[in-house]
Amino acid sequence: MTSRPNRVRSFALDARQAKRAEAISIGIDANYISSFVERFYARVRGDELLGPIFGERIADWPAHLEQMKRFWRSVLHNSGEFNGSPMRKHVAIDGLEERHFRRWLALFHDTLRDGEVHAEATSHVGTRARTIAESLLTGVKLHRHGLAGSRIGKEVFDV
Numbered sequence: 001m002t003s004r005p006n007r008v009r010s011f012a013l014d015a016r017q018a019k020r021a022e023a024i025s026i027g028i029d030a031n032y033i034s035s036f037v038e039r040f041y042a043r044v045r046g047d048e049l050l051g052p053i054f055g056e057r058i059a060d061w062p063a064h065l066e067q068m069k070r071f072w073r074s075v076l077h078n079s080g081e082f083n084g085s086p087m088r089k090h091v092a093i094d095g096l097e098e099r100h101f102r103r104w105l106a107l108f109h110d111t112l113r114d115g116e117v118h119a120e121a122t123s124h125v126g127t128r129a130r131t132i133a134e135s136l137l138t139g140v141k142l143h144r145h146g147l148a149g150s151r152i153g154k155e156v157f158d159v
């Protein structure tokens with residue numbers, strides 16, 4: 001008979017595999033993730049608002065791109081490969097505000113649309129990005145202004 005911890009573990013594995021299979025069925029495989037990460041950060045680096053913020057902080061671009069691929073595989077395939085601390089790192093960027101997140105999302109959505117393989121993939125990945133951006137912005141505001149300034153629970157981005 002299978003022990004309880006084993007059953008729990010195999011349930012978690014099934015859920016992880018199901019999520020990955022569902023993503024892959026709409027074209028979100030590891031190559032798709034790698035491609036949008038590469039193309040997105042090429043745009044970001046050339047952007048006059050965001051480029052300098054990254055330029056001052058990223059010394060090793062190949063390492064950053066690998067980290068971002070692990071992040072997106074964890075988000076989209078539940079791969080569990082990412083162990084960073086995005087909230088802490090974004091809170092530490094002085095002057096980061098709504099207009100930066102708006103630009104980030106606009107570039108991200110342009111990248112997804114330009115490399116579109118499946119409209120459902122664009123919509124799925126774009127929605128995940130927007131949700132994470134909203135939570136990072138909420139965290140940044142909370143850290144800076146406390147609860148009153150954080151607009152918790154409000155829809156922030158409409159892209």
Ligand code: HEM
Pocket residue numbers: 050053054057058067068071083084085086089090096100101102104128129130132133136
């Ligand atoms: C407002 C625009 C943004 C700017 C200027 C920005 C900038 C940066 C910078 C400079 C880093 C490197 C930090 C370091 O290693 O010390 C970083 C890391 C990261 N960013 Fe952003 N970011 C933005 C928005 C976002 C959004 C919307 C997401 C997710 C949807 C995101 C996800 C990440 C992740 C996962 C990391 C790696 C964190 C880690 O390794 O612990 N960023 N970002």
